[in-house]
Amino acid sequence: MSDIGPPRGAGPLARSEARLAWGLLTPTIIAVSLVVILPLLAIFWISVKPVSLSDLRAPEMVVREDLRGRPAEAGDEAILRYRLRNSSPSSEITGVRMEDTWPDGLTLAGELDPRCEIAQGRLSCDLGDWEGGYRETLNIPVVTEQAYFDAGRDVDDDPVQIDGKVSFVLTNGEFTFKNFVSVFDGGEFWSVLGVTLFYTIFGTLGAMIMGLFASMLLNHSFKGQGILRGLYLFPYVAPVIAVAFAWILLFDPFSGSANALLIQMGVTDGAINFFGERPLALIMVTLFEIWRYFPLSFLFILARMQSIPTDMYEAADMDGASPFQQFWYLSLPQLLGILSVLFLLRFIWTFNKFDDIFLLTGGNAGTRVLTVNVYEQAFAVSNIGAGAAVAVVIFACLLLFSVFFFKFMSKEEGL
Amino acid sequence: MKHLRFGYLTGPALGVLWTFVLAVTVAVAMSFATGEAFKPSLIWSVIFGIPTGLALVWGGTARTASVVLAVVYFVALSLGIGPVLTQNASLVARVAAALFLGVGIGWPLKVFVEELSMGALTRHEFEDAVIRTLKGFGYIFFTAIVVIPFYVMVMTSLKNQAQLMQNPLDFSIDLSQGWGLFRSYVELITEFNFGSYMWTSFYISVLTVFITLLFAIPGAYAVARLRFRGQAAFSRSILLIYMVPMIVLALPIYIAFSMMGLRNSITGIVMIYPVTTIPVALYMLQGYFRGLPAEVEEAGLMDGLSRLQVIWKITLPLSLPALASVSLYVFMIAWNEFLLAFMLLDDPSKFTLTRGIASLNSSEIPRQHLMAGSVIATVPIMALFLGLEKFMTKGLTAGSVKG
Numbered sequence: 001m002s003d004i005g006p007p008r009g010a011g012p013l014a015r016s017e018a019r020l021a022w023g024l025l026t027p028t029i030i031a032v033s034l035v036v037i038l039p040l041l042a043i044f045w046i047s048v049k050p051v052s053l054s055d056l057r058a059p060e061m062v063v064r065e066d067l068r069g070r071p072a073e074a075g076d077e078a079i080l081r082y083r084l085r086n087s088s089p090s091s092e093i094t095g096v097r098m099e100d101t102w103p104d105g106l107t108l109a110g111e112l113d114p115r116c117e118i119a120q121g122r123l124s125c126d127l128g129d130w131e132g133g134y135r136e137t138l139n140i141p142v143v144t145e146q147a148y149f150d151a152g153r154d155v156d157d158d159p160v161q162i163d164g165k166v167s168f169v170l171t172n173g174e175f176t177f178k179n180f181v182s183v184f185d186g187g188e189f190w191s192v193l194g195v196t197l198f199y200t201i202f203g204t205l206g207a208m209i210m211g212l213f214a215s216m217l218l219n220h221s222f223k224g225q226g227i228l229r230g231l232y233l234f235p236y237v238a239p240v241i242a243v244a245f246a247w248i249l250l251f252d253p254f255s256g257s258a259n260a261l262l263i264q265m266g267v268t269d270g271a272i273n274f275f276g277e278r279p280l281a282l283i284m285v286t287l288f289e290i291w292r293y294f295p296l297s298f299l300f301i302l303a304r305m306q307s308i309p310t311d312m313y314e315a316a317d318m319d320g321a322s323p324f325q326q327f328w329y330l331s332l333p334q335l336l337g338i339l340s341v342l343f344l345l346r347f348i349w350t351f352n353k354f355d356d357i358f359l360l361t362g363g364n365a366g367t368r369v370l371t372v373n374v375y376e377q378a379f380a381v382s383n384i385g386a387g388a389a390v391a392v393v394i395f396a397c398l399l400l401f402s403v404f405f406f407k408f409m410s411k412e413e414g415l
Numbered sequence: 416m417k418h419l420r421f422g423y424l425t426g427p428a429l430g431v432l433w434t435f436v437l438a439v440t441v442a443v444a445m446s447f448a449t450g451e452a453f454k455p456s457l458i459w460s461v462i463f464g465i466p467t468g469l470a471l472v473w474g475g476t477a478r479t480a481s482v483v484l485a486v487v488y489f490v491a492l493s494l495g496i497g498p499v500l501t502q503n504a505s506l507v508a509r510v511a512a513a514l515f516l517g518v519g520i521g522w523p524l525k526v527f528v529e530e531l532s533m534g535a536l537t538r539h540e541f542e543d544a545v546i547r548t549l550k551g552f553g554y555i556f557f558t559a560i561v562v563i564p565f566y567v568m569v570m571t572s573l574k575n576q577a578q579l580m581q582n583p584l585d586f587s588i589d590l591s592q593g594w595g596l597f598r599s600y601v602e603l604i605t606e607f608n609f610g611s612y613m614w615t616s617f618y619i620s621v622l623t624v625f626i627t628l629l630f631a632i633p634g635a636y637a638v639a640r641l642r643f644r645g646q647a648a649f650s651r652s653i654l655l656i657y658m659v660p661m662i663v664l665a666l667p668i669y670i671a672f673s674m675m676g677l678r679n680s681i682t683g684i685v686m687i688y689p690v691t692t693i694p695v696a697l698y699m700l701q702g703y704f705r706g707l708p709a710e711v712e713e714a715g716l717m718d719g720l721s722r723l724q725v726i727w728k729i730t731l732p733l734s735l736p737a738l739a740s741v742s743l744y745v746f747m748i749a750w751n752e753f754l755l756a757f758m759l760l761d762d763p764s765k766f767t768l769t770r771g772i773a774s775l776n777s778s779e780i781p782r783q784h785l786m787a788g789s790v791i792a793t794v795p796i797m798a799l800f801l802g803l804e805k806f807m808t809k810g811l812t813a814g815s816v817k818g
Contacts (some may be wrong), residue, residue: 018643020722024633025649028693031630035690036656039667046667217553228554230804234561237800239751241769242789246568249782252583257567260583261446265454291560323542352660355753371662378666391663402655 040395046388050176053382059088059166061096061130065156067103067142074146077109080155082138090132096164098125103155105148110141130164179389183377196351196369199286203353204346206290208339211297216327218298219305229302236295244359247288251275281365285357289350297342304338305331344405348398370394420541422472422533429527429548430468435460436552437519438498440559445512447566450585451504453512460498463491467520472533477525485517523551565793572599572787579782599787607784608763609771609791616768616792619684620749624742626689627696631741634693635700636726640709650701657694661754669758679762687755692745699744703737704730740806743799750796768792 010018062085069078080103086093100123108118116125116138125138183189218229235243251258251274259271274284308331316326354371357363363372370390378387419425438455445453471480491497492509499512527547530540570586571579573596578585588596603609638649668687669678677683707730715725731738756770766774772788 014642017641017722021637021641021643021646024637024641028630028634028697031690032656032693035668035687036659036664039664039671040659042667042670043663046670213553214557217550217557226804228558230801231561232557233800234565234797237747237796238565238793239753239769239772239789239796241751241753241772242568242793243564245772245776245785245789246564249571249786250564250567255580255583255782257447257583257586261443264446264452264584265442320539322538323546348658352658352662354660354662359753371660374662374666384666384670387666391666394660394663398658398660402658405658406651 043388043391043395046385047179047392048175048177049385049388050174050178051385053379053384055088055090055384059086059091059093059132061085061093061162061164062087063098063160063162065100065160067155071144071148074144074149076144078106078142078144080106080140080142082140082160084127084130084134084136084138086130086132086134088132091166092132093130093134093164093166096127096130096162098127099123099161101158103148103153103158104151105145106142106155107145108140109143112140113138116140127164176385179383179385180392182383182386183389183393191366192368192370192373195282195367198282199289199353199357199367199369200347200350202286203289203293203350204343206286207293207346207350208297208342210290210294211299211301211342212335212339214294214298215302215305218302232298233295235292240292240355241359243292244288244356248275248360251284275361276365278366281361281367285360285367288356288360289353292356293346293350297346300338300342301335304335308334340408344401344408348401348405351397351401352394370397420536420538422531422536423469425536425541425544426468426472426528426531427465428468429544430466430471430524431461431464433524433527433548433551434464434467434498434520436555437516440555441512441515441519442499443559444515445499445501445504445508446584447563447586449504449508450582450587451508452502453504454500456498456500459496459500463487463498467524468528471521471525472528472531475525477522480521480525481518482521483517484521485513488516489513527551568786568789568793572783572790573597574783576781576783599781599783600791603784603787603791607771607775607788608766609768609788611764612766612768612771613791613795615681615766616750617795619681619688619767620746622685623688623692623749624745626685627692627745628738628742630689630693631696631700632731632738633726635697635704636730638697639701639704640712641722653694653697653701657698661691665754665758668755672759678759679765681765683759684756684767687759688749688752691752691755692748695748696741696745699741700734700737703734707733736806739803743803743806746799747796750792 064083066081066083067078068081069076071078082098082100084098102118102121102123112118113125115127116123118124123140127136214232218225218232250256253259253271253273253276256271256274258274259268262268263271272280275281312330313326316330321329352371353369354375357367357369357372358375361367363369363376368376371394374387374390374394376387377390378384419428435455435457438460442453442455445451467480467484488497488499489509492499492501492504492513495502499516501509501512504512527544531544566586570588573588574586575598590596637643638646638653672678672683677686711733712725712729715729716722720728751769752767753769753773756767757773760766760770763771763774768788769792772785772792775785775788
């Protein structure tokens with residue numbers, strides 16, 4: 001019996017299409033993996049490395065050569081000096097070997113360092129292992145001959161060759177869990193996490209509720225609607241650094257207009273340090289987050305609202321539903337889908353937000369969130385490893401969220 | 416709620432509410448505009464609001480209400496009573512405040528309570544009036560919170576330090592200085608090199624847009640149109656990558672750039688910016704390509720075009736609006752980018768605009784310079800935004816709904 005049925009496997013057309021697809025995608029895949037996947041792997045690697053900011057420069061062997069004693073004429077004694085140094089204060093360099101051309105017209109006058117030898121006009125030294133911060137001066141007593149002055153060359157005209165095995169902390173086999181221990185140690189991590197959650201949850205919810213209100217305002221067309229819509233998007237479109245500094249200035253405790261206004265209206269007696277006090281600073285950065293991102297929610301919700309058919313409302317009107325009832329029983333259920341997608345998305349993004357808090361408070365006054373903590377650990381404390389460990393924690397949270405997200409999104413958007 | 420549904424209760428309640436809202440608004444606006452002391456008062460708002468609300472439910476037109484209220488408030492302001500209290504404000508300021516209050520309270524309030532009658536109200540009438548009032552409040556509230564920071568930004572940049580410390584509320588500008596007003600801007604450009612920062616920011620952003628499109632168009636087309644194994648997984652990973660926080664990547668990038676000597680170079684920035692925007696662009700374009708009718712492309716294929724020719728001759732011309740949106744969005748991201756520029760650039764001759772502003776944030780540099788820098792960074796993007804709002808809004812929605 002012959003095999004009857006639809007063809008199985010990929011035909012030549014399908015194969016060539018797939019080939020083309022991969023061809024088109026390759027540049028993107030390469031670029032993205034270079035800048036996203038590779039750094040992500042690097043973060044995991046660094047997080048188990050005892051590396052600080054100063055370790056980032058690979059240790060180098062520094063050597064300076066000069067002739068001491070100012071020889072003036074043939075027969076003068078002088079000292080050929082090599083000053084040697086390990087540039088890194090902490091990393092070791094092993095098996096250092098130095099080689100240099102023996103300058104013309106100099107003869108050895110005394111004992112040569114036992115580690116060195118002169119052969120065929122070359123000086124070579126076996127200098128062994130250098131620990132971090134190693135320094136040494138190698139003195140070789142010499143007598144000058146006329147040939148030295150005839151040549152008229154400096155001793156350091158010939159570069160010194162030096163090499164050794166550099167053990168670079170990022171590439172060696174030394175691992176540690178100290179970074180993670182220091183991250184979770186002490187109550188700090190949990191307070192940071194708490195601040196992050198407060199900021200994320202209230203920032204997200206606030207921005208959504210504000211966005212919902214704003215979109216209800218602009219849902220019907222009237223004169224100037226376009227202008228208002230454009231205006232309400234300003235906070236999101238403007239550079240974060242500009243608006244953050246405007247806020248700082250506005251709420252400055254000494255020369256801020258907000259304080260002056262509040263005092264004048266008799267709301268407070270003295271100036272309030274909005275970005276410098278716990279827990280006010282955290283509330284302020286959350287308000288900033290809401291202020292800056294409500295336009296985004298507003299844009300979305302408005303787009304969804306405008307696609308709700310109006311005859312539904314007309315029918316409801318006929319049936320005697322009041323405006324609040326229409327909102328509660330008609331609009332809200334229609335918007336629920338977009339609202340929940342928006343919540344998840346904004347939640348993840350707010351969780352990832354760095355610039356805003358960094359610019360507003362620098363993570364002080366109880367506003368340090370996880371992302372700011374990465375920066376603080378890596379650059380302020382100069383412990384890159386600990387910063388990376390925090391980054392790994394962030395990434396783990398993110399994976400957790402995205403599992404939720406995809407579970408939900410596939411239902412909502414058919415992705 | 417039920418016992419509130421009488422015109423003689425709803426009207427005064429809304430009157431009080433609206434009077435107080437307007438009192439606060441006018442007080443804040445007048446303080447910001449003149450620097451003189453204006454203070455809203457809740458008690459006076461109640462006293463003035465109740466009769467206003469009652470009267471407007473009973474009758475009258477918006478015009479007469481505005482005129483009558485303006486006169487009343489002018490007298491009240493001069494006597495030192497009323498919802499907005501002021502001491503020795505100038506005559507001009509008082510007239511302006513009275514006018515604002517009169518028109519601001521009378522006109523909208525009449526619109527709010529137009530359909531109300533003195534007696535019992537239906538639920539519909541009642542809620543309509545309440546919603547209108549809330550909407551009125553919403554317009555004022557949202558406009559205020561958006562406008563005030565930008566207003567402060569612009570006005571601060573036009574003043575000097577001494578004036579600011581003396582009265583932080585006084586944003587009135589001394590027009591007699593003429594061009595001297597823009598002193599901060601001139602200094603920024605001549606002494607702080609902001610002209611070159613602007614140029615750097617501009618060409619970095621433009622380059623970013625081009626490189627992004629170069630990568631994203633073929634990629635998006637492949638994901639949207641071509642069938643291959645792993646397509647669904649690919650779509651998802653784009654989203655996933657879009658969600659990786661920049662700070663997590665910035666650390667290894669910083670290390671790698673330090674070691675490769677790419678830190679402090681424009682090349683490094685131009686290499687890194689597009690990669691942060693490619694996922695967004697890919698996602699936006701892919702959505703758009705899916706929406707294009709496949710039949711047009713198939714017709715092209717039947718007529719003997721290759722796939723690449725189809726993309727070039729059919730798909731791209733059809734998706735010009737989407738390309739405009741994506742370009743604008745990517746331009747905005749690159750122009751506003753702060754974190755990477757801050758971490759990777761230390762050399763003042765290579766700063767982008769955002770990095771330049773960050774360098775102004777020191778106690779030795781006066782605040783109005785900082786604000787002038789902010790204005791310089793904000794104005795181009797706003798101009799672009801207002802000029803091409805349609806594309807921009809589309810770009811924002813597409814870039815964020817799905818990703």
